[in-house]
Amino acid sequence: xxxxxxxTRELVxxxxxxxxxxxxxxxxxxxxxxxxxxxxxxxxxxHFVSKRRLLDxxxxxxxxxxxxxLEHVLSEARAVSTSDWDRVEAMVRVVFRIALEKxxxxxxxxxxxxxGSPGAARLRTHLEPLMARARRWMEDEMAAGRMRRTDAQLxxxxxxxxxxxxxxxxxxxxxxxxxxxxxPVVQRRAELLRFLxxxxxxxx
Amino acid sequence: xxxxxxxTRELVxxxxxxxxxxxxxxxxxxxxxxxxxxxxxxxxxxHFVSKRRLLDxxxxxxxxxxxxxLEHVLSEARAVSTSDWDRVEAMVRVVFRIALEKxxxxxxxxxxxxxGSPGAARLRTHLEPLMARARRWMEDEMAAGRMRRTDAQLxxxxxxxxxxxxxxxxxxxxxxxxxxxxxPVVQRRAELLRFLxxxxxxxx
DNA sequence: CAGGCTCTCTACCAGATGGTCAGGATCAGG
DNA sequence: CCTGATCCTGACCATCTGGTAGAGAGCCTG
Numbered sequence: 001x002x003x004x005x006x007x008t009r010e011l012v013x014x015x016x017x018x019x020x021x022x023x024x025x026x027x028x029x030x031x032x033x034x035x036x037x038x039x040x041x042x043x044x045x046x047h048f049v050s051k052r053r054l055l056d057x058x059x060x061x062x063x064x065x066x067x068x069x070l071e072h073v074l075s076e077a078r079a080v081s082t083s084d085w086d087r088v089e090a091m092v093r094v095v096f097r098i099a100l101e102k103x104x105x106x107x108x109x110x111x112x113x114x115x116g117s118p119g120a121a122r123l124r125t126h127l128e129p130l131m132a133r134a135r136r137w138m139e140d141e142m143a144a145g146r147m148r149r150t151d152a153q154l155x156x157x158x159x160x161x162x163x164x165x166x167x168x169x170x171x172x173x174x175x176x177x178x179x180x181x182x183x184p185v186v187q188r189r190a191e192l193l194r195f196l197x198x199x200x201x202x203x204x
Numbered sequence: 205x206x207x208x209x210x211x212t213r214e215l216v217x218x219x220x221x222x223x224x225x226x227x228x229x230x231x232x233x234x235x236x237x238x239x240x241x242x243x244x245x246x247x248x249x250x251h252f253v254s255k256r257r258l259l260d261x262x263x264x265x266x267x268x269x270x271x272x273x274l275e276h277v278l279s280e281a282r283a284v285s286t287s288d289w290d291r292v293e294a295m296v297r298v299v300f301r302i303a304l305e306k307x308x309x310x311x312x313x314x315x316x317x318x319x320g321s322p323g324a325a326r327l328r329t330h331l332e333p334l335m336a337r338a339r340r341w342m343e344d345e346m347a348a349g350r351m352r353r354t355d356a357q358l359x360x361x362x363x364x365x366x367x368x369x370x371x372x373x374x375x376x377x378x379x380x381x382x383x384x385x386x387x388p389v390v391q392r393r394a395e396l397l398r399f400l401x402x403x404x405x406x407x408x
Numbered sequence: 409c410a411g412g413c414t415c416t417c418t419a420c421c422a423g424a425t426g427g428t429c430a431g432g433a434t435c436a437g438g
Numbered sequence: 439c440c441t442g443a444t445c446c447t448g449a450c451c452a453t454c455t456g457g458t459a460g461a462g463a464g465c466c467t468g
Contacts, residue, residue, distance in 0.1 A: 008445080008446090022319075022320055023320070024228060024230060024318070025231075026228060026230035026231040027230045029424075029425065029426085030425080030426065030427090031424080031425075031426095039446085039447095040446070040447055040448080041425095041426085041427090042427090042428090042446070042447060042448085043445075043446055043447075045426085045427070045428090046444095046445070046446070046447095047445090050426080050427075051425095051426065051427090107318075110318070114228070114311075114314070115226075115375065116226055116227070151391075154391065154392075157373065161369055161372070161373045162366070162369065165365055165366065165369035168365070169361065169365045171319065187355075187358070188358075195399055198402075212415080212416090233454075233455065233456085234455080234456065234457090235454080235455080235456090243416085244416070244417060244418085245456085245457090246416075246417070246418085246457090246458090247415075247416055247417080249456080249457065249458090250414095250415070250416075251415090253457095254456075254457075255455095255456060255457090256456095
């Protein structure tokens with residue numbers, strides 16, 4: 001029996017992302033995952049050797065998407081505008097857009113960023129270059145006197161967790177029945193930007 | 205065979221808190237939990253009927269501790285000072301102190317606050333009265349013109365998630381090897397207070 | 409001492425879990 | 439038409455899971 005595809009891998013990745021992001025890694029069974037796809041568990045194992053490697057593959061794809069989106073918006077912003085603040089704002093916007101369009105991705109991030117979680121290490125190795133790059137940028141800005149001088153690493157981690165926190169909050173709101181209204185999201189984004197701006201103390 | 209105690213229940217609760225907070229609910233097995241205590245799993249089930257109820261008990265105790273600490277600091281602050289802002293600040297301080305002293309508690313909160321997690325409902329029922337109370341207070345403040353008029357529920361949820369986010373961040377820092385230095389924590393707390401102050405727009 | 413209560417244990421179970429193995433179906437190329 | 443590669447599956451397995459049944463040990467009370 002050979003179905004239409006070639007895309008089974010992708011389908012499995014999608015389903016795995018959804019399940020890992022909502023039920024968690026331990027809360028996901030290969031049998032359930034397969035059943036949801038009308039497939040047998042052995043098929044999953046054929047494509048991804050083990051459950052652990054399936055998680056790795058999911059993390060790889062997601063961080064890939066994320067960094068690609070960030071790269072894209074960065075290069076675009078660099079082409080159009082000269083202001084550093086515009087670039088920061090663009091990045092925040094893209095993170096929020098992702099959070100709205102693909103909420104499961106936030107769930108996965110939450111699941112996999114727990115210290116001690118399988119895949120936490122992998123996430124870190126993927127995010128490390130981004131962090132390093134941002135840190136270098138901030139240190140340059142500080143050296144040039146365009147940014148208030150503080151601990152770049154700390155501020156960066158703080159900004160990261162705040163952005164992710166706010167984005168996650170959207171999910172909480174949705175779960176609390178606040179509904180798909182866009183207003184609170186926009187409001188929160190504005191507040192966050194204000195906060196970041198004062199933290200960074202950028203001369204716009 | 206009867207050992208020295210009567211405190212087995214408490215020991216199990218402690219261990220369960222630690223395991224649920226780090227490995228998660230699904231990632232915790234009663235056998236491992238028992239083995240860590242030099243005990244058989246059936247003893248755990250004797251005290252807490254089922255794994256699910258064990259989680260409930262852990263959540264109950266933790267939210268109990270938390271609300272007790274908040275109540276305490278609130279009543280104390282009310283006795284000593286007259287300023288609303290002092291009370292807010294005192295509450296933030298107590299949350300940070302808890303986060304530093306009992307980091308596992310944050311882990312549990314993180315685990316159990318995931319939408320769809322078992323015990324999420326229970327957490328909500330425990331936190332609801334606190335939230336309602338805070339909302340009433342904020343609405344009073346707004347009515348009296350001492351606070352900028354916005355969506356109280358939204359602002360509250362935002363403040364909650366920010367506080368918890370920052371407190372959790374301490375754990376992330378610790379995991380990243382930033383060490384038990386107090387400086388970043390104090391710095392973050394100061395930033396957070398500044399942020400809350402501007403959000404609330406309290407006339408101190 | 410008898411009998412009950414509290415606490416912990418051994419023994420056991422049915423179901424689910426991740427994973428292995430061998431084989432069946434389909435297709436491309438020689 | 440044969441062969442090998444790709445993709446998928448049924449049968450099977452060892453292990454672990456939460457949970458049950460029952461017994462025995464220490465303790466208190468009548």
